[in-house]
Amino acid sequence: MHDQLRAAALIFVACLFIAPFSASAQPTADEIVAKANLAAYYAGNDGRASVTMTITDEQGRSRSREFVILRRDQSDGGDQAFYVYFKKPSDVRKMVFLVHKHIDKDDDRWLYLPALDLVKRIAASDKRTSFVGSNFFYEDVSGRSPDDDSHELLETTAKDYVLKHTPKDPASVEFSSYSTWIDQATFMPTKAEYLDKEGRKYRVVEALEIKEIQGHPTVVKSRVQDLAAGSETVSVFEDVSYDLGLKEEIFTERYLRRAPSEVRK
Amino acid sequence: MSSYSPNQSIGLLLVLLCCVLPQTITAAENGEPDFTIAKLQNSLLDHYNLELAGFIEARTGFRLQNDPYEKDASLAEARLQLDLARDLGWGLAKVKADLGHDLVTDEMIAELREMNLSFSPLDNADVKVGRQVLTWGTGDLLFINDLFPKDWESFFSGRDDEYLKAPSDAVKTSFFFEAANLDLVYVPEFNNSNYIDGSRISYWNNVLGRTAGRDYVFADEERNRVFSDCELAARLYKNIDGMEAALYGYYGFWKTPEGLDPGSMRLIYPRLAAYGASLRGTLLGGIGNLEAGYYDSLDDQGGDNALIRNSEFRFLAGYERELADNLTGGFQYYLEVITNYDEYRAALTPGTPQADEYRHLLTMRLTKLMLNQNLRLSLFAYYSPSDKDTYLRPKAHYKVSDHWAIEAGGNLFAGSDDHTFFGQFDRNTNIYAGARYNF
DSSP: HHHHHHHHHHHHHHHHHHHHHHHSSOOOOHHHHHHHHHHHSSSSSEEEEEEEEEEEESOOEEEEEEEEEEESSTTTTTTTEEEEEEEESGGGTTTTTEEESSSSSSEEEEEEEETTTTTEEEEEOOSSSSSSTSSHHHHHHHHOGGEEEEEEEEEEEESEEEEEEEEGGGGSSSOEEEEEEEETOOEEEEEEEOOOSSSOOEEEEEEEEEEETTTTTEEEEEEEETTTTTTTEEEEEEEEEOOOOGGGGGGHHHHSOOOOOOOOO | OTOHHHHHHHHHHHHHHHHHHHHHHHGGGTTOOOOOOOHHHHHHHHHHOOOEEEEEEEEEESSOOOOOTSSEEEEEEEEEEEEEEEEEESEEEEEEEEEEEEEETTEEEEEEEEEEEEEEEEEEEEEEEEEEEESSOOOOOOOOOSSBBBBBBHHHTTTGGGGGOOOOEEEEEEEEEESOEEEEEEESSSOOOOOOOOOSEEEEEEETTTEEETTOOOOOEEEETTTTOOOOOOOOEEEEEEEEEEEEEEEEEEEEEEEETTTEEEEEEOOOEEEEEEEEEETTTEEEEEEEEEEEEETTSSSOTTBBBOOOEEEEEEEEEETTEEEEEEEEEEEEEESSSHHHHSOOOOSSOOOOOOEEEEEEEEEETTTTTTTTEEEEEEEEETTTTEEEEEEEEOOOOSSSEEEEEEEEEEESSSSSSSSSGGOOOEEEEEEEEEE
């Protein structure tokens, strides 16, 4: 008798949890974007990666950047802190770029210049400007707020959701709209194509390789192509790990002047 | 090192330069040279856990007008900087040194810029001991509470910005608490700024009542008694939800020789205490900052000693923001107020030009990034409506590759009087250019 009751109770509880998911077999565009935002930018409570960027200009000349990036989330989908420690090229070696990303107000940014021991506060610039001279924008690195665009589900392919995003404030961005391909199983965005104001495709951001690391699908190689300028940047992410237990104080002035062991190794 | 001729040292640097050149050349020919700096760097790291970095650089500059007291060349030097660091696990050891030759003064450059050890004796404390560069405060090329040594000669003659900050031989201890953080800097033997003494930049000489240069190099009475000629600097600071607030204190000496010993006719460093505060935070899509300080001239608190600088209030307000794509503008207002101005005026030696009670200064910085941020064009301008003088620092910096960079710029001075802060340097107006290989 007890066993039957327990079984019934379990089924009841299970239904409570499963019901909301099965009821919405086809999620709305906003739901997909919200999940994709979490999958792409909020994996784990914190994370670390060694990044190598190779920038190739329209004449085939290449330059590279090497840095270690640390991230810590206040809450999923909420404020985040980023610590970027440059290793190469030599003229930016040991410089640190610190960002406190805020959802409801301008980000706080600092740059540490080791030769001068100078902690410089930087004005929050247009987020759609180049990150360290590459084809990646600040927004590609730290994420574009889902609230900045209105989203529309265009189609559901065998593997992906295909969405179209239209900016709510068209004057603030250089594109007229963009489309994304989001994996149905993992909600990882795998490709984004941007149309310029004339409706021509001019910029493509792609995940070239995705691996599962500590249970999180992780982009380990990505590429941005500027079709208009003929330049591109490939980023390779190595030594990726999540949930390292990064202390909040790493993202403060103390650790700008004294790089933490998490980035030095 | 007197046997070391300038030609030899320039030659040595040229040889070094030739060592780095093949790296860029052979790369195109698929040939791998036996020796490259990158190989040396890797082997030092693998075998000795030593990180090596640095650069080799040549710079030259000249005056745009004749200066009767100085050479036409304002800058002519080649230098090699080596930066070695070792992670000890419990701490970090660092040595950074410059070697080269200065053809303007015909002296060898052998400068230890850093040699320090940093570690954390407690969870909430950091210590850095030894020669180090120290900076705090909120001004942009204006300093109120940053009373660490500067190198004004380097700044005015077109060396890299890095050289504006001279190192300190200090113990820096930092404590981190929930309520606030505290930095304490102890300098056992006073480190003065490299002031304009006439050896390479002409200046207004109050004793002669005219501009002087190499004909009257102003010697100073060094403060070199360890422990008794010590300096103490402190900063208490906190980041309150993005707003950075700080309180400062300093006890030591004027960093430039603001006194004259009439007996020896040498410049002296009178005692100084300073107190101040600053605020910095986001404001209207940019960064705003406020800073104030009181300089208490302890050897002339009455203000009636004509040979020692009076006490002063200093104040600055600044604002920086992005003006357009890849264009940033920064603007500052700065004020110096001489206290006991009546006493200062009464004590002034007849014939000595009189400073204004209020010195107003405006600055503007424009920075434009172009060509995928590889070209940086910048202009920093100082203008004083009260002194009626100006100082412009235009600069173009181009990163040719990940290793090579070239730079050209100028130091342009103008003023209606010969004795004002920037006006006195008007015969030093110069332009310069340089090339650097970073490794």
